[in-house]
Amino acid sequence: MVNIIVDNREISVEEGVPLLAACLENGIDIPNLCWMEGMGEPWAACRLCFVEIEGEKQPVTSCTVLTRSDMVVRTDTPAVRALQQSALALLLSVHHVDCKNCHANRKCALQDLARRLKVSLKPKHLENYLKPVERDETHPSLVYFPNRCVLCGKCIHVCRNLHGQPLISFARRGFDTIVSFQGDDTVFNAECTSCGACAAVCPVGALATKEMLNGL
Ligand code: SF4
Ligand code: SF4
Ligand code: FES
Incomplete structure (x- = not known):
């Protein structure tokens, strides 16, 4: 164990774990x-977990930095908040915000982050770019919403843990990236057991079992 200081508070943490x-x-x-x-x-894709560390010139993503003795960390500086607000605004610029018709409404990580970082869910200064497919229902038990997906990779991670190999993966590149059950454009893999673990872990409303959408 090592001692580090975060926001003026000394804590004892395991050495070499993600901050x-x-x-x-x-x-x-x-x-x-x-x-x-x-x-x-x-995977460090969301660019939200910035902190300042004494001795570092710029804020760093705390999921990629490992704890070491005597680190002095600040989590709530103007520079950190500005980076987090920009990262969130960027995510929202490719998001179809339609909370009242979304099964994740009121339990959505994006709504929480927007509240916390004081960012509008519909930032006025940013164009909104959406993918052409709003809803993919080709899977027997799952529905995927590309314009709600924040590409966090959690669904892929739980699938790999449960099945030894991920039956889901990211497909395509850049703005067109989606989660696919086949590694290409279609959302179906015959080996999928429809366990629903991927939908359960999704922090937003991007992946749902058809059951979860009853009434929507
Ligand atoms: S995923 Fe979250 S922010 Fe997006 S529409 Fe659903 S509830 Fe709203
Ligand atoms: S479907 Fe949900 S869990 Fe999977 S990458 Fe998209 S937002 Fe993350
Ligand atoms: S970049 Fe660190 S949690 Fe996403």
């Missing part, structure tokens, strides 16, 4: 979307 994990375990809530315990190498 984000150490902070969360100690009740220090750093915004994050794409990090999950046991995920292996952090």
